[in-house]
Amino acid sequence: MRSSTYTVVFVSTVAIVCSLLLSTAATLLRERQDRNEALSKKQNILKALGVTKKLDSPAVDMFFADHVTLFAIDLEGNIDPEADAAQLDMEVEDKKTEASSRRYPIYRCTIENEVTYCVPIIGRGLWSKLYGYLSLESDLNTVKGLTFYKHGETPGLGAEIEKDWFLNNFLGKKINDQTGTFISIEVVKGKAADAYAGNEEKLSHAVDGISGATITSRGVTKMLHEDLTKYVPYFKQLEAN
């Protein structure tokens, strides 16, 4: 049996060597990883905007330069030209105590005179935070696309939120009712057609839930409502003009 001192020294050495190795690797690879994340984020914005073709890195940048503008708005719906929209972090903004100082990023995409808007949505699922984008048609009411690009939900259950069968349910749904009041979209338990049978109005704001992932589904409902609310004043201003 070796002495306790030896054991402690040995284990400490192993721990230090391992942590040095890992921090070196993490530092060296950071730049490349960040670039991948940024590209994946942009690809997801494109997917939300309905661009189905998978573009590579230069093509994505070119598309953004040609068609997409990013800017920041405040909670009253005014554009803030001062704010650096690319650096805005929705979660940081949410925590700011003064609601009037919060700024939120929004993407405007123009393709052949058709204007669509894309907003980030962030919320909580069962295990993890869910990050995604939602885009609206030019009527600012109909959903054009939805994606989730980062989450840590259970594969096969909560992780189904990133699958096309789930996301496609959202296409064509409305965020406002017929009078133009903001309602958001609800992920129901089970089939939307069963939950709101015969109620066309309700059905236009509801999508099928994921069985076995009730909490994740609820999280999606909540994040859609909370995050879209932030942009409603801006949409109202756009309509008024």
Next chain:
Amino acid sequence: MADATEAAEPLFSTKNRKTFKDPFMVNNPITLQVLGICSALAVTAQLKPSLVMGIAVVFVVACANVTISMMRRFIPGRVRIIVEMTVVATLVILVDQVLRAYAFEVSKQLSLFVGLIITNCIVLGRLEAFAMGNKVWPSFLDGLGNGLSYAAVIAIVGFFRELMGSGQVLGFKVVPQALYDNLGYTDNGLMVLAPGAFIILGLLIWVQRTVSGHVED
């Protein structure tokens, strides 16, 4: 650190070759020892993640075996499992970081499961059973053999699950469209889910044991 005092053994002696080859047939970690089943079920819905997972495990087992074998004389017996886990965890995080930098899409698919290599029984099993008591070179061969045989099994499972579950291999459609249109062929949805892997794995174990003649005691 090499055992210079002992008689030099040729690199590919019969014993060493046996160390490398045994895991494939006679002592396969999945089909015989039935280890590493969790990940074998989880990542094999398609061939590509199976292959990447296989490569990652080969790297981790081989490197962990070498590292532990080099340190085996210095590791205090009381804390050996902790030291083994530390080495394995370090290697796994390294693999995860590299994947995130160079194979982002795949790493997104595997994310959770790469981390789970740490708990893959095959890795710790080889360290305890082999690397702690053998020289560096045989340990490397042992790790390579076990890793590759694991990779081979999950690649076979992944191949059949993707073929039968979605009619594709590595994302390319191989089942002709005419078959769907004219003969009413449909993909087997069960194969995409975990039970599909159980069925394929079961058949594989059956085939393997028939060939090798292995009988449970």
